[in-house]
Amino acid sequence: MRKINRRYRCDVCGVELKLLLAPDEDPPPPKHCLEDMVEVAPTFE
Numbered sequence: 001m002r003k004i005n006r007r008y009r010c011d012v013c014g015v016e017l018k019l020l021l022a023p024d025e026d027p028p029p030p031k032h033c034l035e036d037m038v039e040v041a042p043t044f045e
Contacts, residue, residue, distance in 0.1 A: 008037035016040065 004027070006019040012033035019027070029036045 007040040009040050010037050011035065 001021045001023060002025055004019060004022050004025065006027075007016060008019065008029055009016045010032040012035055015032055017030065017032075017037070019030070029039060031037065
């Protein structure tokens with residue numbers, strides 16, 4: 001598993017998730033509400 005830092009949002013219901021580990025560096029987007037989630041641009045704090 002590789003460490004990554006990606007945020008995704010569901011266009012249907014608005015739920016967001018943060019992906020921290022993945023088997024490869026470029027994982028496919030997760031699905032929610034039977035649709036692919038959209039990657040969110042990183043926020044600068």
